[in-house]
Amino acid sequence: MPDPELSATTRLFALVDVNNCYVSCERVFNPSLEGKPVVILSNNDGCAVARSAEVKALGVKMGEPWFKLKDLAKQHGIIALSSNYALYGDMSNRIMTVLRDFSPDVEVYSIDESFLGLNGLGSLWDSPTAMGQSIRQRIRQWVGVPVCVGIGNSKTLAKLANHIAKKRPDFDSVCDLSSMTRQERDALFSTIDVGEVWGIGRRLSEHLRASGIDTVAQLRDASPAWLRSRFGVVIERTVNELNGLSCLALEEVAPAKKQIIASRSFGQPVLTIDELGESVSNYMTRAAEKLRRQNGVCEAIQVFVQTNPFKASDRQYSNGVVVPLPNASCDTRLLIRAALFGLAQIYRPGYYYKKAGVILQGISGACAQQQSLFTTYGDGAASEAMMRTLDSLNQRFGKGAVSIASAGTRNDWAMKRERKTPDYTTNWNELPVARAN
Numbered sequence: 001m002p003d004p005e006l007s008a009t010t011r012l013f014a015l016v017d018v019n020n021c022y023v024s025c026e027r028v029f030n031p032s033l034e035g036k037p038v039v040i041l042s043n044n045d046g047c048a049v050a051r052s053a054e055v056k057a058l059g060v061k062m063g064e065p066w067f068k069l070k071d072l073a074k075q076h077g078i079i080a081l082s083s084n085y086a087l088y089g090d091m092s093n094r095i096m097t098v099l100r101d102f103s104p105d106v107e108v109y110s111i112d113e114s115f116l117g118l119n120g121l122g123s124l125w126d127s128p129t130a131m132g133q134s135i136r137q138r139i140r141q142w143v144g145v146p147v148c149v150g151i152g153n154s155k156t157l158a159k160l161a162n163h164i165a166k167k168r169p170d171f172d173s174v175c176d177l178s179s180m181t182r183q184e185r186d187a188l189f190s191t192i193d194v195g196e197v198w199g200i201g202r203r204l205s206e207h208l209r210a211s212g213i214d215t216v217a218q219l220r221d222a223s224p225a226w227l228r229s230r231f232g233v234v235i236e237r238t239v240n241e242l243n244g245l246s247c248l249a250l251e252e253v254a255p256a257k258k259q260i261i262a263s264r265s266f267g268q269p270v271l272t273i274d275e276l277g278e279s280v281s282n283y284m285t286r287a288a289e290k291l292r293r294q295n296g297v298c299e300a301i302q303v304f305v306q307t308n309p310f311k312a313s314d315r316q317y318s319n320g321v322v323v324p325l326p327n328a329s330c331d332t333r334l335l336i337r338a339a340l341f342g343l344a345q346i347y348r349p350g351y352y353y354k355k356a357g358v359i360l361q362g363i364s365g366a367c368a369q370q371q372s373l374f375t376t377y378g379d380g381a382a383s384e385a386m387m388r389t390l391d392s393l394n395q396r397f398g399k400g401a402v403s404i405a406s407a408g409t410r411n412d413w414a415m416k417r418e419r420k421t422p423d424y425t426t427n428w429n430e431l432p433v434a435r436a437n
Contacts, residue, residue, distance in 0.1 A: 011246040012118040012128065012151065012178060015158040016099060016135060018092075019146045019166070021112035022050035025091045026081055028144035029424045029432055037078045041066055042299055042328070042362060045082055045418060049299075049362055063364060082417035085300040085361060089322030090425045093304070094143045100309075102135055107250040110259035111302070111361055115155055117250055132174035151176040155248045156241035159198040160216065164188060178244075189217035199238055204231065216242065260298075262287040263357020269308070270353040276305060277340055283358050284339045288332040291360055297328040299362030301335055303342035308354035319346040321426075324417075328364065331386070335360075 018024055022040040027033045037058065040050035048055075048064050058076055060069060066080060073080065092111045099106050105117030118128065125131040132149035139147050150162025157177050165175040177185060194213055195205035211230070213219050220242040228236035237247045262283040270276055280303060291298060304320030323342040325334065339358055422430035 011153055012122075013153070013155050013158040013246075014103075014116040014118055014128070014132065014135075015109075015150045015155070015162045016095075016114050016116065016139075016147050017150075017162050017166075018095065018112040019148060020050065020052055021092075021145070022083070022088055023052045024145040025088050026084070026421060028091070029421065033079065037076055039066075039069070039078060039080050041080055041082055041419065042364070045080075047364075049083060049364070080419055082420035083299065083324070083362065084417075084421050084423065085302075085322040085324045086423045086426045087421070089300075089302045089320060089361075091143060091145065093320050094425075095139055095145070095147075098139050098142055099135070101138075102131065104310075105250055108261065108359075110261070111359065115158065115250055118151070128176045128178060129174050132176065133172070136173055146173070148173045149175075151178055153178050153244040154241035154246040155250075156198050156238055157244065160192070160196070160242075163192070163196055186217055189220060190215050192216045194219050197238060197242070199234065204235070207231065258363050260287045260290050260360040260363065261357060262290075263304075263355060265355045266353070270356075271349075271351075273343065273347045273349075276347060276353060276356055277343060279356050280339050280343050280358060281336050283356070284336050285332055287358055287360050288330060288335050291330045291363065296363045296365060297330045298325070298335075298360040299328045299364075300324045300360075301338050301342070302359040302361060303339050303346065303356070304359075305343070305346060305353050305356045307351050311352075311354075314352050315350070317348055317351045319348075321346050322361065328362070333386075 023033075023038045026038065026040070035054070036052070037054035038052040039048040039055050039060065041047065042049045045066060047066060048060060048062065048069065051060055051062065055078060058072065058078075060072070060078075069078065069080075072078065088111060096106060096108055096114060099114055099116060103116040103118060103121060105119075107115040107117075109115055118131070121131070122128075125134070128151045132151055135149055136147055139145060148162055148165040150158045150160065150165050151174070152158040152161045161175040161177045164177075165171050165173050168175070177188075180188075192215060193205075194200060194208050194215055195202065197216055197219060200208070200219075207230075208214075208219065213222055219239060222239060224236045224239045227239055240247050264279075264283070266279070270279070284301070300322055302320055302322045304318070306318035307314055307316050309316060309318075321342045323338040325338060329335065343356075422432070424430060424432050
């Protein structure tokens with residue numbers, strides 16, 4: 001029987017995560033890549049930003065420069081492809097569309113991860129596991145990529161359940177912690193390193209181990225008050241979540257480091273592209289500030305818009321587009337130009353828009369970027385000094401005290417991608433062709 005302490009709560013969440021997202025998207029249109037070692041390279045084909053399971057097994061680390069891997073690639077037949085962010089972004093949009101058929105409450109956490117609120121949906125399925133399997137099968141059939149589903153009474157438990165679903169083949173890619181007994185969860189949690197808990201980074205996990213907390217079970221059973229006194233309120237909230245007490249509502253989690261999302265519903269419907277452009281510029285400004293705070297740069301941005309799906313009397317429209325950058329950058333000016341360029345492609349007049357947003361993709365540390373032989377945009381000492389001054393003024397005089405006055409929409413983002421696959425789903429000239437003898 002399920003643990004009555006968890007059964008008593010009405011909160012239930014699912015986390016749906018695409019397995020090796022970029023590689024899986026490429027395999028949809030090139031099945032010959034299945035089972036082969038594949039890496040996806042960053043802009044200008046510099047570093048590995050995604051790896052198949054076969055490549056991970058060879059010990060290749062995230063961000064490893066491609067030139068260092070060429071001997072290993074020759075030895076093991078590693079296939080390297082350039083990043084195709086337009087394809088990955090469109091595939092992500094398709095997955096999110098499928099997920100909205102299962103729940104009206106969907107939080108896009110990153111390009112390959114989404115949280116679903118499952119409150120009140122229990123009568124639609126024999127069990128949460130049955131729902132998770134249906135999600136898996138439909139995404140596999142309709143989109144073509146494999147996913148894992150984790151289910152729990154809090155977002156932290158759903159995230160942990162997803163990790164278990166990925167690592168334990170006996171769960172068949174779906175793990176529902178909410179239906180387990182306390183003893184069953186104890187057996188699982190005692191075998192999982194504390195560093196696998198959502199929000200427990202490398203440095204914090206080292207401090208926890210030094211305090212005798214090595215596993216998820218030990219963290220869950222530790223005193224929240226003691227942890228708060230030692231490590232702060234965030235870890236106290238994490239422990240409460242591990243015990244099934246939901247503390248994090250949808251859309252209230254700090255952005256992931258590998259993708260940064262900034263979006264918000266409008267207070268009233270928006271009709272014109274000028275109004276949308278102003279909101280997108282504001283969102284991008286905030287996202288760029290967050291990016292710089294973690295000393296990061298991004299390689300592509302995604303812009304999306306949508307009408308109100310719950311207002312049946314309005315015409316419905318939603319769309320998104322990914323704009324690759326010529327080089328990794330955290331310069332607000334370049335990111336806004338890219339965002340407005342993307343917005344111009346997806347905007348359609350005559351709709352009442354309810355929401356817009358931006359997603360920064362391909363994030364890495366600024367210090368990890370290789371020097372380019374080509375002209376760079378939004379990079380270098382001048383850009384760094386400008387952004388540092390901008391952030392300093394806004395910190396001193398208040399948010400938005402200094403902002404970008406205008407932004408162009410020139411298509412200045414061509415980049416070196418010698419190994420890029422076609423834009424199968426977003427470019428009429430690159431649609432896949434089937435031939436019959």
